[in-house]
Amino acid sequence: MQPAPNTEALDEHLRVVIQALHGAVSRAMPHVKDDPKTADQAIADCKEILDEVIEGKVSEWLK
Amino acid sequence: MFNEKVELNDFEKQDPEYQDLLRRVLAIQADCEIGGPNLYVKNILPTAPSKVDQLIVARTAAEEVDHFRKIAKLAGDIGVDVSYVLNWPNEKRYVEAFRGSIKTWEDYAVFGFLIDRVGRYQLEEFIDCSYLPLDRVVKDSQVIREEEGHIDFGMNKTAEYAAKGGEAKERIQKAVDYWYVKGLDMFGRTESYRSERYRQWGLKRRTNAEAREQYRQECNALIEQMGLEIPDPTKGRLYF
Numbered sequence: 001m002q003p004a005p006n007t008e009a010l011d012e013h014l015r016v017v018i019q020a021l022h023g024a025v026s027r028a029m030p031h032v033k034d035d036p037k038t039a040d041q042a043i044a045d046c047k048e049i050l051d052e053v054i055e056g057k058v059s060e061w062l063k
Numbered sequence: 064m065f066n067e068k069v070e071l072n073d074f075e076k077q078d079p080e081y082q083d084l085l086r087r088v089l090a091i092q093a094d095c096e097i098g099g100p101n102l103y104v105k106n107i108l109p110t111a112p113s114k115v116d117q118l119i120v121a122r123t124a125a126e127e128v129d130h131f132r133k134i135a136k137l138a139g140d141i142g143v144d145v146s147y148v149l150n151w152p153n154e155k156r157y158v159e160a161f162r163g164s165i166k167t168w169e170d171y172a173v174f175g176f177l178i179d180r181v182g183r184y185q186l187e188e189f190i191d192c193s194y195l196p197l198d199r200v201v202k203d204s205q206v207i208r209e210e211e212g213h214i215d216f217g218m219n220k221t222a223e224y225a226a227k228g229g230e231a232k233e234r235i236q237k238a239v240d241y242w243y244v245k246g247l248d249m250f251g252r253t254e255s256y257r258s259e260r261y262r263q264w265g266l267k268r269r270t271n272a273e274a275r276e277q278y279r280q281e282c283n284a285l286i287e288q289m290g291l292e293i294p295d296p297t298k299g300r301l302y303f
Binding site: 001002003004005006007008010011014015017018021022024025028029032036039040042043046047050051053054055056057058 | 074075100104105109115128129131138146
């Protein structure tokens, strides 16, 4: 069976994206009260990453 | 009834109808997984009531993107590129519930409570299905557990608003009214020929009507427990 083009590359790209999102959330969550700046930064990072996912310019991701 | 179990290497040997149905169901599932974040990230991530809520929205979206990734990989392995759904406008989504946008926290909460619950039902259909790579994704990974986390969060928030009474309760009732019928519609038509074919090929377990009825009873009990009114199950419905 021939896989669809870019199957592996898209999978790998999204793995990195998901790790980055989980990393940002995990780092910020314990410090929401004592370090709100870290939380704000994490939320901004997540927003930026998710905006790119939602834009969905797959060909650019896989360049 | 088809009782065999199919591995990736045997996919091309299967009946063309089996191949078509599997390609189709994976494309729809991938679309539904990415459809959620497309509905709520833009408006809800920046405006959720607290930083903790904002981080939970981000984590939920990350988990849905991961579910998309897993389904997209299964589809890609059988030659179907589902990446087109990543840049689809919401209006083009396969399932009507994903064609708008979520603008209020109440809608976000009820979306988790009711629509992610349909997502769990959809994933449960694939448990013990005839296509083993799909069966393994739903059984061995965290997909269903994460979906349950989204449902619980949404359900708790919905119950919280209902318990406040007054305007908060009215707003959450309005959101329940809106999403309840969308959820019922997500199961498709009762007399669906394709649904029967999915069952025939062992790709799904329940008929649309059976799954919808189980869902309806489960939701009705929870809505009643919250002191909310069960919406009219026919008002605004598209599929019966």
